[in-house]
Amino acid sequence: MTEKPQGDQPGDDSAAEEAVLKAAEEAVSGAGTDELAAAKREAGERTADLQRLQAEYQNYRKRVERDRATVREIAVSNIVESLIPVLDDIGRAREHGEVTGGFKSVAESLETVVAKLGLQQFGKEGEPFDPTIHEALMHSYSSDVTEDTCVQILQPGYRIGERIIRPAMVAVAEPQPGTQTTGEPDGDTADGSSDS
Numbered sequence: 734m735t736e737k738p739q740g741d742q743p744g745d746d747s748a749a750e751e752a753v754l755k756a757a758e759e760a761v762s763g764a765g766t767d768e769l770a771a772a773k774r775e776a777g778e779r780t781a782d783l784q785r786l787q788a789e790y791q792n793y794r795k796r797v798e799r800d801r802a803t804v805r806e807i808a809v810s811n812i813v814e815s816l817i818p819v820l821d822d823i824g825r826a827r828e829h830g831e832v833t834g835g836f837k838s839v840a841e842s843l844e845t846v847v848a849k850l851g852l853q854q855f856g857k858e859g860e861p862f863d864p865t866i867h868e869a870l871m872h873s874y875s876s877d878v879t880e881d882t883c884v885q886i887l888q889p890g891y892r893i894g895e896r897i898i899r900p901a902m903v904a905v906a907e908p909q910p911g912t913q914t915t916g917e918p919d920g921d922t923a924d925g926s927s928d929s
Contacts, residue, residue: 810893813852817891817899819843820854824889851893856886856901866890866897871904881907 823840826832832840855866862869862881870887878884883903890901 806893806896809850810896810898813847813850813891813893814898816843816847820847820891821888852898853892854889855892856883856888856890856903858883858886862903862905866892866900867903867905868900869905870902873904873906874909875906876909878906878908881905 820843823832823843826836827840860883862883867883867890871885873884875882875884882905883901884906885904886901887904888899888902891898
């Protein structure tokens with residue numbers, strides 16, 4: 734009689750097959766989970782790299798725009814600065830009544846163009862003296878002023894935006910020495926008590 738090897742029966746090795754299939758499924762699902770986790774990690778890294786790159790690009794664009802504006806402002810101020818002597822001549826001619834006819838329209842056109850470029854004239858008689866925008870060429874004392882005051886504008890100043898192109902040349906008067914400049918009423922002292 735021939736013996737049949739074990740497991741030839743249909744139900745004998747079914748448990749072994751199930752164990753092998755289960756082990757294979759676990760191996761596949763475990764490998765798939767590891768691959769999925771690796772893919773998610775790599776996608777997160779790529780997203781972070783892309784966000785960093787985008788932020789760097791935005792910063793670069795802002796820096797380029799800021800540099801362009803600075804270069805434009807410098808170029809405009811250099812051109813306008815070369816026109817300041819012409820504007821001074823027009824101002825002197827206007828003071829003497831010589832700005833008439835065709836010369837008047839040319840002068841007004843030039844002043845309009847430089848104003849559109851941002852050039853502003855400053856320096857008025859009677860304004861307080863500010864050493865950051867005024868250059869004192871003459872000095873005197875006056876009982877008519879209570880603080881250092883520009884009493885005569887010898888040459889107007891010019892600026893573009895906050896940048897001073899040329900300070901105003903002025904004559905300055907300061908209060909007479911010994912006059913009261915604190916604004917306190919007569920008879921009052923600094924602590925608020927009166928002399929009695």
